[in-house]
Amino acid sequence: MSLRHAMLGLLAAGPASGYDLLKLFEISLANVWPATQSQVYAELSRLANAGLVKAAAEGPRGRKEYAITDEGLAELRHWLTDVEPKPVRRIDMLLRVFFLDRLDPAQAHDYLERQAAEAAQDHExxxxxxxxxxxxEDALSVYGSLALEWGLRFTAMQREWAEWAAGQxxxxxxxxxxxxxxxxxxxGSGD
Known part of the structure; x- marks a missing residue:
């Protein structure tokens, strides 16, 4: 998922300013795709330059509300239906697990226990x-609940795995x- 598509998805629900989008990120997407203020405003500019959004209203102090264009909606739908998600292949925590033998067993155990505690905290x-x-009752809440359930199941699995690995x-x-x-x-054979 890209920031571009996250913003198009939010704007598909209705016009919003950069500030509004940032607040929407904080209450909905922050757990799966966080964004900073500078990233949001920079991406809005890129989306406007690409014709995927347009300034729909301008308020005091230069505040602009952006709306998704037909081209932006087509791009969002294309991304949703035709572009396969890229699998996550690099997991920093698991890379470290491969080298836990470089630590004494107590340190390796503590590392895994910390991973279990962090997963438990994330779960809470x-x-x-x-x-x-x-x-x-809005679409973002309804479908956000589906994503949230994935997060709950994933963090439960992470905690369970880390506790098991610490025992190993x-x-x-x-x-x-x-x-x-x-x-x-x-x-191979070495030939």
């Missing part, structure tokens, strides 16, 4: 957010391993 924050989101490290009891893989199948 999403549970609190659920109370707010579930009250809305403890069960190893400081056992040492070869520093490089020794299975010849991993490297």
């Amino acid at each position: 924050e999403l549970l609190e957010l659920r109370e707010t989101v579930s009250q809305g 490290v403890t069960a190893l009891g400081g056992r040492t391993f070869n520093p490089v893989p020794t299975d010849p199948r991993l490297f």
Whole structure:
């Protein structure tokens, strides 16, 4: 997902200023696609230059409300139906797991316990957010609840996995391993 498509999606619900969009991000998309004020305003400019949005109204102190154009709506629909999401392949936390043998077992266990605690904290924050989101009857609340449920299930899985992994490290009891893989199948025949 790109910031471009997030903003087009928000503007498809109705005109909004940059400030309005920033507030909408904070109450809805921040958990899946956060954006800063400078990013929102810069992207609005790019969207306008591309003809995907237009200034629909201008208020005091240069405040502009933007509306999605027909071209912008077509782009949003194209992105929603024809562009496959890119899978996340780089996960910093899991990269670190590959090298936990470089730490003593207690440090490796503590790292995994911290991951479990962070996932539990994220889960609690999403549970609190659920109370707010579930009250809305608007499309952003209804479909946002679907995304929120994914977040709740994902953070629960992260916590469960990290607790399990910490137990696995403890069960190893400081056992040492070869520093490089020794299975010849991993490297081919060598011919």
